[in-house]
Amino acid sequence: LYFVDTPESAFKTYGGGRNNHERIADQAYDMGRISSEQAVQIGKIAKEFALNHLAKSPFTIYTEWDDPFGDKRYHAFVEISYHGKPRYLHELLIEKGYARIHTKGAILPDDTSVEKHKSYLRSLKDKQ
Secondary structure (H helix, E strand, O other): OOOOOOOOOOOOOHHHHEOOOOHHHHHHHOOOOHHHHHHHHHHHHHHHHHHHHHOOOOOEEEOOOOOOOOOOOOOOEEEEOOHHHHEEHHHHHHHHOOOOEOOOOOOOOOOOOOHHHHHHHHHHHOOO
């Protein structure tokens, strides 16, 4: 998702001995200097929140199919129905404290600028 990064939902070790522990520690720090274990728990909750909402009703994906980090994972805006109203998933994740403002932003489908939307996301984060 544009603008946000949710914590990892599990500690993982990959081939060659690499792991995601440093990434989780970075996420934990940005999420309020919580422990890595707390960050992973938030990651699990965020994953469940997103999957539940995507599974229960139609959703809309907006993207220009860019590859901002060269990581072969494209970023998008996802609009879901939340309490009967259209909402962007990334906004809800920030609002609920399940994500940090971290990744590349993009102009929203309604032409809201990156700077204006990032300011809005910060206001959602400040309400936590």
